[in-house]
Amino acid sequence: MATLSETKLPETKPETVLSNDEILRYSRHLIMPEVGMEGQLKLKAAKVLCIGAGGLGSPLALYLTAAGVGTLGIVDFDVVDYTNLQRQIIHSTADVGRKKLDSAADKLKAINPFINLRTFDTKLTSANALDLFREFDMVADGTDNFPTRYLVNDACVLTGKPNVYGSIFRFEGQASVFATENGPCYRCLYPEPPPPGLVPSCAEGGVLGILPGLVGVIQATEAIKLILGQGDPLIGRLLLVDALGMKFRELKLRKNPECPACGTHRTITKLIDYDQFCGIRGVEAAPATGGGLSEISVEELKKKLDNKEDIFVLDVREPHEYQICNINGYLIPLGDLPKRVGELDSSREIVAHCKMGGRSAKAVAFLQQAGFTKVHNLTGGITAWAERVDPKMPKY
Amino acid sequence: MKPRGRGILACIFAPYHSIFIDMPQIQIPSPLRQYSGKQASVDVPGNTVGEALAGLVSQHPELKRHLYTDDGKLRAFVNVYVNDEDMRYLQKEATALKDGDTISIVPSIAGGC
Numbered sequence: 001m002a003t004l005s006e007t008k009l010p011e012t013k014p015e016t017v018l019s020n021d022e023i024l025r026y027s028r029h030l031i032m033p034e035v036g037m038e039g040q041l042k043l044k045a046a047k048v049l050c051i052g053a054g055g056l057g058s059p060l061a062l063y064l065t066a067a068g069v070g071t072l073g074i075v076d077f078d079v080v081d082y083t084n085l086q087r088q089i090i091h092s093t094a095d096v097g098r099k100k101l102d103s104a105a106d107k108l109k110a111i112n113p114f115i116n117l118r119t120f121d122t123k124l125t126s127a128n129a130l131d132l133f134r135e136f137d138m139v140a141d142g143t144d145n146f147p148t149r150y151l152v153n154d155a156c157v158l159t160g161k162p163n164v165y166g167s168i169f170r171f172e173g174q175a176s177v178f179a180t181e182n183g184p185c186y187r188c189l190y191p192e193p194p195p196p197g198l199v200p201s202c203a204e205g206g207v208l209g210i211l212p213g214l215v216g217v218i219q220a221t222e223a224i225k226l227i228l229g230q231g232d233p234l235i236g237r238l239l240l241v242d243a244l245g246m247k248f249r250e251l252k253l254r255k256n257p258e259c260p261a262c263g264t265h266r267t268i269t270k271l272i273d274y275d276q277f278c279g280i281r282g283v284e285a286a287p288a289t290g291g292g293l294s295e296i297s298v299e300e301l302k303k304k305l306d307n308k309e310d311i312f313v314l315d316v317r318e319p320h321e322y323q324i325c326n327i328n329g330y331l332i333p334l335g336d337l338p339k340r341v342g343e344l345d346s347s348r349e350i351v352a353h354c355k356m357g358g359r360s361a362k363a364v365a366f367l368q369q370a371g372f373t374k375v376h377n378l379t380g381g382i383t384a385w386a387e388r389v390d391p392k393m394p395k396y
Numbered sequence: 397m398k399p400r401g402r403g404i405l406a407c408i409f410a411p412y413h414s415i416f417i418d419m420p421q422i423q424i425p426s427p428l429r430q431y432s433g434k435q436a437s438v439d440v441p442g443n444t445v446g447e448a449l450a451g452l453v454s455q456h457p458e459l460k461r462h463l464y465t466d467d468g469k470l471r472a473f474v475n476v477y478v479n480d481e482d483m484r485y486l487q488k489e490a491t492a493l494k495d496g497d498t499i500s501i502v503p504s505i506a507g508g509c
Contacts (some may be wrong), residue, residue: 011507037442041432052508054508055507056507056508141508142508143506143508144506144507144508146506147506149504149506166508167504167505167506167507167508168428168429168505168507169426169505169507170426171426172426172501172505174505187456188473189475189504190473190504192472192473192474193473193504194471194473194503194504194508199473199503199504199505199506201425201506201507202507202508205427205507207507212508238502240500245436249480249500250480251477251481251482251500251502252480252481252482253482254482288502293454301480335430335431335458388496
């Protein structure tokens with residue numbers, strides 16, 4: 001395990017002092033020997049860049065701000081929507097429709113007017129990451145996709161900034177500190193991303209609302225420890241959090257000498273195209289619909305159903321999704337389709353749907369291979385139906 | 397499978413060894429549980445990590461595509477740990493298992509939103 005002395009820590013500027021108001025505000029830190037005046041001045045001198053003001057970014061930014069991290073940067077280009085509020089505690093109901101940066105800035109300034117907040121209304125890209133990272137001491141990665149994860153890692157390695165890492169899925173999380181001088185980086189752990197579609201995102205798979213709170217606070221804790229130079233950082237260790245079992249496990253991480261980013265023979269000497277690296281073509285990683293897939297719009301389906309045409313609607317979502325909303329489709333979850341295909345009549349016209357159209361495209365491809373000829377995919381899924389046919393239907 | 401280190405009882409009851417021997421337990425991460433009959437852990441026989449993983453995918457064939465590439469190699473975004481040690485730094489799939497060992501499959505997850 002790497003020790004703290006190997007980690008690059010921000011230099012405390014000798015001219016930094018605390019005002020009387022700040023001394024009062026940070027008194028519970030100042031009376032602890034592990035922080036004290038020296039530590040609080042280190043926090044004030046520190047510059048931390050948060051990537052994302054979402055689930056992980058919310059607790060990260062709130063606690064780093066409250067703790068008195070002098071300069072906090074946030075990169076985000078998203079807008080607050082209702083589905084964020086179950087976990088992104090920096091935003092409130094009144095913020096729906098606002099830029100996440102504006103919403104976050106209001107809360108953070110209200111918590112601590114003494115910090116210097118720097119907001120970057122942009123997507124983190126290979127073109128801007130290095131310049132951005134150079135202005136900070138460390139980066140806290142709260143992004144939600146593989147291309148940005150690899151981009152953050154490589155940019156941290158190239159600029160020599162520690163990457164305080166956290167990621168979540170459903171009720172499990174991972175946290176570590178990557179890219180310190182002698183510690184492993186994210187690529188040492190995972191040399192390659194999964195192929196698109198194999199690992200579901202939070203939007204597809206769901207996430208327990210408290211989980212980003214747990215993991216984001218672990219990230220904030222690690223960032224503050226790195227700044228203070230106290231304790232044992234998660235360098236060379238991967239912390240696994242299982243909120244359902246409430247188990248915390250720790251795995252050993254090693255610096256891979258053959259790592260293309262931080263190994264002895266590095267091949268990544270500049271940032272690359274991370275969408276291409278992760279196998280994503282274009283901006284939207286649309287589900288592979290294949291050439292021969294027949295699509296039908298929600299308006300066409302509505303018309304056919306209204307005309308009492310013989311249409312068999314197949315819903316390939318999960319039962320708990322069916323409970324949220326449905327269009328009286330016959331429910332066979334995609335995973336059960338191979339063993340339940342016998343329940344379907346191949347002579348009838350079948351329209352398959354899911355939430356957005358991705359899983360049903362797979363179902364249609366499967367049914368076509370199984371010999372079904374009159375099977376169509378409902379473009380945009382039940383979400384498109386709720387938007388364009390039945391506005392009273394809930395969206396999720 | 398040979399019974400491992402359980403003395404005479406295990407030899408006598410060798411045909412029923414699975415009753416007497418702690419089989420290695422494989423921890424299934426939540427993204428993959430939909431392919432393991434929703435089980436969080438699966439007990440499978442095996443003297444090595446490779447044997448245990450082969451046992452796992454034979455019990456749950458749907459897991460195979462998620463753990464292995466078409467040419468049978470373990471996928472690069474799936475890490476396998478024996479207790480707290482990455483098998484890449486042990487003897488990989490040939491790593492021998494002891495009674496009570498826990499194998500963890502730790503795939504990369506990216507969520508943060």
